[in-house]
Amino acid sequence: MNTARPLPSYLVQRYHGWSATTFSENKSWYRRLADEGQRPRSMIISCCDSRVHVTQMFGADQGEIFLHRNIANLVPPFAPDGDYHGTSAAVEYAVTALKVSHLIVLGHSKCGGVKGFHEKCLGNAPELAENTSFVGRWIDILQPGYDRLGGNDADIDDATLEKEGVLVSLENLMTFPFVRDAVESEKLSLHGLWTDIGEGGLEFFNAETGAFEAL
Amino acid sequence: MNTARPLPSYLVQRYHGWSATTFSENKSWYRRLADEGQRPRSMIISCCDSRVHVTQMFGADQGEIFLHRNIANLVPPFAPDGDYHGTSAAVEYAVTALKVSHLIVLGHSKCGGVKGFHEKCLGNAPELAENTSFVGRWIDILQPGYDRLGGNDADIDDATLEKEGVLVSLENLMTFPFVRDAVESEKLSLHGLWTDIGEGGLEFFNAETGAFEAL
Amino acid sequence: MNTARPLPSYLVQRYHGWSATTFSENKSWYRRLADEGQRPRSMIISCCDSRVHVTQMFGADQGEIFLHRNIANLVPPFAPDGDYHGTSAAVEYAVTALKVSHLIVLGHSKCGGVKGFHEKCLGNAPELAENTSFVGRWIDILQPGYDRLGGNDADIDDATLEKEGVLVSLENLMTFPFVRDAVESEKLSLHGLWTDIGEGGLEFFNAETGAFEAL
Amino acid sequence: MNTARPLPSYLVQRYHGWSATTFSENKSWYRRLADEGQRPRSMIISCCDSRVHVTQMFGADQGEIFLHRNIANLVPPFAPDGDYHGTSAAVEYAVTALKVSHLIVLGHSKCGGVKGFHEKCLGNAPELAENTSFVGRWIDILQPGYDRLGGNDADIDDATLEKEGVLVSLENLMTFPFVRDAVESEKLSLHGLWTDIGEGGLEFFNAETGAFEAL
Numbered sequence A, B, C, D: 001m002n003t004a005r006p007l008p009s010y011l012v013q014r015y016h017g018w019s020a021t022t023f024s025e026n027k028s029w030y031r032r033l034a035d036e037g038q039r040p041r042s043m044i045i046s047c048c049d050s051r052v053h054v055t056q057m058f059g060a061d062q063g064e065i066f067l068h069r070n071i072a073n074l075v076p077p078f079a080p081d082g083d084y085h086g087t088s089a090a091v092e093y094a095v096t097a098l099k100v101s102h103l104i105v106l107g108h109s110k111c112g113g114v115k116g117f118h119e120k121c122l123g124n125a126p127e128l129a130e131n132t133s134f135v136g137r138w139i140d141i142l143q144p145g146y147d148r149l150g151g152n153d154a155d156i157d158d159a160t161l162e163k164e165g166v167l168v169s170l171e172n173l174m175t176f177p178f179v180r181d182a183v184e185s186e187k188l189s190l191h192g193l194w195t196d197i198g199e200g201g202l203e204f205f206n207a208e209t210g211a212f213e214a215l
Helices: A007-036 A087-096 A112-121 A134-148 A159-171 A177-184 B009-034 B086-097 B112-121 B134-148 B158-173 B177-184 C009-036 C086-097 C110-123 C135-150 C158-173 C177-184 D009-036 D088-095 D112-121 D134-149 D157-172 D177-184
Strands: A042-047 A065-070 A102-108 A189-196 A203-205 A209-215 B043-046 B065-070 B102-108 B189-196 B201-206 B213-215 C042-045 C065-070 C103-107 C189-196 C201-206 C211-214 D042-047 D067-069 D104-110 D190-198 D201-206 D211-214
Touching: A007 C009, A042 A087, A065 A087, A065 B086, A087 A102, A087 A177, A087 B065, A087 B086, A087 B112, A087 B134, A102 A159, A102 C211, A112 A134, A112 B086, A112 B189, A112 D201, A134 A159, A134 B086, A134 D201, A159 A189, A159 A203, A177 A189, B009 B086, B009 C009, B009 D009, B065 B086, B086 B177, B102 B112, B102 B158, B102 C009, B112 B134, B158 B189, B158 B201, B158 C009, B177 B189, B189 C009, C042 C086, C065 D088, C086 C103, C086 C110, C086 C177, C086 D067, C086 D088, C086 D112, C086 D134, C103 C158, C110 C135, C110 D088, C110 D211, C135 C158, C135 D088, C158 C189, C177 C189, D009 D042, D042 D088, D088 D177, D104 D157, D112 D134, D112 D157, D157 D190, D177 D190
Parallel strands: A042 A065, A042 A102, A102 A189, B043 B065, B043 B102, B102 B189, C042 C065, C042 C103, C103 C189, D042 D067, D042 D104, D104 D190
Antiparallel strands: A065 B065, A189 A203, A203 A209, B189 B201, B201 B213, C065 D067, C189 C201, C201 C211, D190 D201, D201 D211
16 A cells, blocks of 8 residues: 555644543543443444534543444445445444444434435436446435425425435334344334534434424 | 434433533534535544544544544445445545545454454354355455455454555555545545554554554 | 542533533522532432432432442441441431431342342352451441341342342441431331332332332 | 331332333343443542532433442541441442442532531530541541641631542542552542532642642
């Protein structure tokens, strides 16, 4: 890998700051976590978006949250075909090996992935319609949610589609036998969230009302 | 989704704490990030492991790091076949849409995914050898690195394999045309890191010496 | 005390969260409690075990419960010998100075202290038999209850011994003259509880049936 | 125990509220904690005072804090004499069995135990001077701190004595060989805190300046 470069200095400096403060204060605990293994209580699936700061929002320190982040916080349907499925692998590891108690899908406002999907459907993003577009194909996971909202015939705002995407991911999670089993035996609970990144709001999906509601 | 449950109270409390402090102090900046869009300087690909606290280690605030996390911080080879490729989609979005300047692969010690791969190769984890194992198939991305180290004939320690996995991911990144183009035109630099989660150490891959070295 | 260190940051962050939310909402009441003094209705004696969350279980806010927590929620017999007796001091303060109305001993399942006592009796924990073992000597308070259940000749399960320990503590409480006086003049009532920390169950000692019964 | 009474209904109702909400939401995690054992990161030694709400202040859920509470948050000196030493047993269990990473002594304003000690020293509380007073003898642990501040010759305010008491407890902790060993091998760190219960403030002892400072 002769193309690799040293870490840029702005990150080197921050790392040394962390090492001298937070790490130093907590090293005995971090060593135990390394020696004894992680036991995270929750898994969160969130977007890669740099404005969604999952660990800060939930005051999470090392060892607390098993965190998978992908474009638009999507979970594809169960498809045990032997191909590479990074999200499915993360869910499988969290549920079957780590036995997390909570599995949370966290959507957010101003999601570029969701917006891109919508633009593609409306014919405004032909590059995302290409079969070779990784982003374009990945966000197709949203299709059932879009259709349910009325598709191109409906006037759908971004937040509505972002929240519907959270529900699609939760539904897809239930297509994994090990998720369904854990939920049905009450070892695991699923949770759907959506955060407004500009206003700092957080809504949860209330299964009783069928709507997202402010916390 | 009648199986979804409200957010557990311990996370509700923490969210309210964040909202009243960190968010409140920074709301004007966070609103601008929401209105004007993210402009992250770096993308980091790290493991989902709860003990790898990427944002804490790099003192990252909202908007700074486009963060993809999957099992064992792996990047599969370029394969534009129209299937769901979550990691490839994240890389594509970061490089072509966000135009990040740095793309960092961050490996770590005590990685359950890397260890699982090793055990599978040695015949100690038959469940991971099943074609239906999502974790098993995902970590097969490590195979070229394992072979290069000598495979089952060699006595390979976990840290060595974890670091080799970082190199495999960096090599796979260069199989993506848009990554290669950005690197060659000096718009993007790649970086390989490995952190010892118990000791808080951080090593980077030095292309000149061909080895990982402490920062 | 040059060995003291600053508070670890994960607790600093949580404190700031509490300060900005719960404290802020209740500050006028908390100020009155500070100015006018506490007037708790109940004292609870529970175990130090991190899994026994007394205030959460009883929805207790500031000012409600005078809370003593020690290993295995034990009360030693009355022994006014001038030595340090932390538990006896706590009981004395609650009953004679604060004049609480209820004094509750709360036992729990999976109690490490009770289990350690049992193992020691069976010869499986020689370190706890040492005269210099603080834990070993402290849990000897359980001895009369163990003997009553049949001692080493009987097949005693942990929950039975945990509950018997609650009764021993209640009996020891009655050896304190100020407790006995308060109980006999109906200013104070004693209560024995046992909680199953895994199932969330709560049982109380029914003096009429002589058994612990589910609430 | 024919003097024991059923749990008062106000606590029964609250328990049922907790059982139907917080417990229900978290039962899978609480079951795991019960089955796999506690792994608390910190031990806190605080006062029994009902106005010091340790778990609320630190947003602690089940399993997080091993909590010992006694009058005036005192730790007596190391005295392995075979007598009952509840506080020493709690410290021994936390450090040697649970191997906590942080041991925190939390003092507070308006502490009745500290005030009682002061009044006794000034001759205003003869009942606390009696050899048979459990509270009186227990708070004598404060004596070295009081002497250091100048004793009866000095004009000492309550907060100063409360903070000095935290230092006495930290010093006494270092007389326990297993505490000293864990501190010296950097497996354990000690922390001194003092909270103003009326204003919600929190100060930590800064060993570099030798003073308590606001967080």
